[in-house]
Amino acid sequence: PVIRREDYLPPAWLVPEVALDFRLGLDATHVTAKLSVNRNAAGNGASTLRLNGDQIAPLAVRVDGKDVNDWRLDGSDLLVELSGDTHVVEVETALNPATNSQLMGLYASGGMLCTQCEAEGFRRITFFPDRPDVLSTYTVRMSGPKAQFPILLANGNCTASGDGEDGAHWAEWHDPWPKPSYLFALVAGDLVANAAHFTTMGGRKVDLNIWVRPGDEDRTQHAMDSLINSMKWDEEAFGREYDLDLFNIVAVSDYNMGAMENKGLNIFNTRYVLADPETATDGDYDAVEGVIGHEYFHNWSGNRVTCRDWFQLSLKEGFTVLRDQLFSADMGSEAVKRIEDVRVLRIAQFPEDSGPLAHPIRPDSYQEISNFYTATVYNKGAEVIRMMRTMAGVERFRQGTDLYFDRHDGEAATCEDFVKAIEDGAGLDLAQFRLWYSQAGTPQVAAQLVHNGTQAVLTLTQSVPATPGQPEKQAMPIPLRVALFDRETGTHSGEQLIVFDKASDTFTFDGFAHPPVLSINRGFSAPVAIEFERDSADLVFLAAHDDDPFARYEAMQGLVVQHLVAAVSGKLDDAARDEGRAAIGAAYGAVIADPALDDLMRGELMILPAETYLAEQLAVSDPGAIHAEREALKAWLGRELAGPLKVLHDRAVAVPYSREAAARGARKIKTQALVLIASGDPAEGARRAFAQYNAADNMTDRQGALMVLASLDAPERETALADFHDRYEGNALVIDKWFSLQAGALNPKVLEHIAALAKHPDFTMTNPNRVRALYMAAAVNPRAFHDESGEGYRMIGDLIRRLDPINAQTAARFVPSLGRWRRIEPVRAAMMRAELERIAAMPELSRDVREQVSKSLG
Numbered sequence: 001p002v003i004r005r006e007d008y009l010p011p012a013w014l015v016p017e018v019a020l021d022f023r024l025g026l027d028a029t030h031v032t033a034k035l036s037v038n039r040n041a042a043g044n045g046a047s048t049l050r051l052n053g054d055q056i057a058p059l060a061v062r063v064d065g066k067d068v069n070d071w072r073l074d075g076s077d078l079l080v081e082l083s084g085d086t087h088v089v090e091v092e093t094a095l096n097p098a099t100n101s102q103l104m105g106l107y108a109s110g111g112m113l114c115t116q117c118e119a120e121g122f123r124r125i126t127f128f129p130d131r132p133d134v135l136s137t138y139t140v141r142m143s144g145p146k147a148q149f150p151i152l153l154a155n156g157n158c159t160a161s162g163d164g165e166d167g168a169h170w171a172e173w174h175d176p177w178p179k180p181s182y183l184f185a186l187v188a189g190d191l192v193a194n195a196a197h198f199t200t201m202g203g204r205k206v207d208l209n210i211w212v213r214p215g216d217e218d219r220t221q222h223a224m225d226s227l228i229n230s231m232k233w234d235e236e237a238f239g240r241e242y243d244l245d246l247f248n249i250v251a252v253s254d255y256n257m258g259a260m261e262n263k264g265l266n267i268f269n270t271r272y273v274l275a276d277p278e279t280a281t282d283g284d285y286d287a288v289e290g291v292i293g294h295e296y297f298h299n300w301s302g303n304r305v306t307c308r309d310w311f312q313l314s315l316k317e318g319f320t321v322l323r324d325q326l327f328s329a330d331m332g333s334e335a336v337k338r339i340e341d342v343r344v345l346r347i348a349q350f351p352e353d354s355g356p357l358a359h360p361i362r363p364d365s366y367q368e369i370s371n372f373y374t375a376t377v378y379n380k381g382a383e384v385i386r387m388m389r390t391m392a393g394v395e396r397f398r399q400g401t402d403l404y405f406d407r408h409d410g411e412a413a414t415c416e417d418f419v420k421a422i423e424d425g426a427g428l429d430l431a432q433f434r435l436w437y438s439q440a441g442t443p444q445v446a447a448q449l450v451h452n453g454t455q456a457v458l459t460l461t462q463s464v465p466a467t468p469g470q471p472e473k474q475a476m477p478i479p480l481r482v483a484l485f486d487r488e489t490g491t492h493s494g495e496q497l498i499v500f501d502k503a504s505d506t507f508t509f510d511g512f513a514h515p516p517v518l519s520i521n522r523g524f525s526a527p528v529a530i531e532f533e534r535d536s537a538d539l540v541f542l543a544a545h546d547d548d549p550f551a552r553y554e555a556m557q558g559l560v561v562q563h564l565v566a567a568v569s570g571k572l573d574d575a576a577r578d579e580g581r582a583a584i585g586a587a588y589g590a591v592i593a594d595p596a597l598d599d600l601m602r603g604e605l606m607i608l609p610a611e612t613y614l615a616e617q618l619a620v621s622d623p624g625a626i627h628a629e630r631e632a633l634k635a636w637l638g639r640e641l642a643g644p645l646k647v648l649h650d651r652a653v654a655v656p657y658s659r660e661a662a663a664r665g666a667r668k669i670k671t672q673a674l675v676l677i678a679s680g681d682p683a684e685g686a687r688r689a690f691a692q693y694n695a696a697d698n699m700t701d702r703q704g705a706l707m708v709l710a711s712l713d714a715p716e717r718e719t720a721l722a723d724f725h726d727r728y729e730g731n732a733l734v735i736d737k738w739f740s741l742q743a744g745a746l747n748p749k750v751l752e753h754i755a756a757l758a759k760h761p762d763f764t765m766t767n768p769n770r771v772r773a774l775y776m777a778a779a780v781n782p783r784a785f786h787d788e789s790g791e792g793y794r795m796i797g798d799l800i801r802r803l804d805p806i807n808a809q810t811a812a813r814f815v816p817s818l819g820r821w822r823r824i825e826p827v828r829a830a831m832m833r834a835e836l837e838r839i840a841a842m843p844e845l846s847r848d849v850r851e852q853v854s855k856s857l858g
């Protein structure tokens, strides 16, 4: 069953008020839902009320207080005939949270009860018009055994609570803000809070709580600091103020995704809440800050203004990702954050755009909406809004977002509403720009620069590749920040923003006596691929001189990408290979030595392009060849720069732990230096890694050292892995690291190691974090996944088939890696395809996996 955007119809019935009554039990929860329903004047006038359900049965149905028997089931939906325009419809259901392994709806996690309703989980709790354009005011009553569930939470404010008989207690919650069912949340369990306050710009005093399992409270301060920073930042950057007296966050260890923005009661994967220096890396700290910000920002971009239907998902997700990116940039280094965000886009989203699952940021159809929580909807969605901001400028963009929030507060809006508000508020003409919402595929922009007299003429040509269902594309408006550098002075006379909106166009720049060096798509102003043939001298020049930090990074990447792509395409003879390596080695040497660079930025410049990004540059690629060439370059760099790398490592080792930028930078380059040293000289690498491991007083250094050791065939490997497991036994998030470090290792025996880890007593298929720790790490490890035996593909295929009945959403996330087969050399491609066919042949398959597999087979 395909759902299409163009088929949207307003709901026939509205539900202004809901009262829910939960009698809670881990393996038996009873739910009574009382819905006040009104016929929607804008609807089709149907007398049938359709209430969605999924895996539930109605125990009793009452209309206006009287039992009725003339209800029907249509598939899993409950249909009730209503005569008038206003009724109260009551439905009772019973659930078993303990057996809910899909982790959608109401489920049990480590002895507590919690919910996940986005996108369509509420229908697993009770029958309801489970669509985001039905907004209701919720009153929730819950009761249960006090010893088992001492804390009872729901959206909004607690209005009453008390003790019942036989050790039971109860609480009543009321959320004054009308919301769609996907924002409903309930939590019951034995939890402790880190509590704080925030006073909003309007003077509202808000109680803040971060709820965790007893024993975890010492690891919540960074999350609390991040929350307070988010609240302050949204007031300053977007004029958004919090709107309840209470804001609760609950951390749960069994969770399908990152976190969820339920009104006043965010529910988080523990990995985005818990952090302390001993157990969390600097990257983990950044992820906590980013996700805390993201969910908080949803209070306006998502909750106060929600989505009309799920095709509009990017309305809230793309915008909220942009908001969290800008927040993190303001909290730390803007330059480094931009580089990280582009790297994620290129690794995760570019392959989507160029594969069988390509879809526009506003999809036209879906079978299972959970499959559309993608890098395209989230990250490309953020890039599309960022382009509007770049074209408008920060202040006018803010006028646009102010207008958007004003105009649509309390509504379920569309992407079109957003674009219109930016158009009106910021004074932009976005008529052609709307193509970014409807066309999939990463635009390819070919650039040519010709120097003539005193003029430099830039010729640009764009093409948007065909994607499934979209064979023909129109030219998109592409905002490009450009600068032309004078080779002699190393400077430019001002950056310009050009908006390139035709299939082909030329741009003329005056006043250049000598051919200038072009810096294009600075700051990654547009999510496109630039094709610009240039000699490595120009790239070396930009890597050293560009005053845009992203462009500097881009020049370093370009230098390596050009070289490795030529190498794997068999275009390099020995002399050309030496020449290419020499240029890269010189640029790396300069980066290592440059005293003007801070270490966080130095670390970015030292990161080699990912193998998936290299593969993107080729129509069809041989992952084995890409891996071998990239590893060979690492080893060469390690030998060539052995001296400076050891100096760098020693200098970084001497910096004491702190959370300050300089110390974080030192930790970042410490492990990067170690990786290259170990590539060039495994014995020296093992020695230094083991020393770094043993001296570590923080997880960043410890994990970095263990990562290096895990890839080596050295006796220190086993010693350190065993120590790590002993040291952190019982700490689930750290044991996840232990799994993923081994599954992600570039070790010749990695497939054997993964097979053994799958049988380890700590492994379980019912915890998504653990499944991802082992198998996502394996799926993105070229050594494991693309092993020429095909065993890596078999392993992921088996996983999908075994996981699907347990947790379909998580299983479906593994399909895209196999779906890349068309872009892989024929021998491997056949094996990848065969795995997809084995999955497709399963008699029972979830809608989630079915959709991804059938699209991947094409």
Ligand code: ARG
Binding pocket: 116, 118, 119, 256, 257, 259, 260, 261, 294, 295, 317, 370, 373, 809
């Ligand atoms: N809205 C959440 C976020 O991005 C994601 C929830 C996705 N859940 C799901 N089951 N697909 O913050």
Ligand code: ZN
Binding pocket: 294, 298, 316, 317, 320
């Ligand atoms: Zn989100």
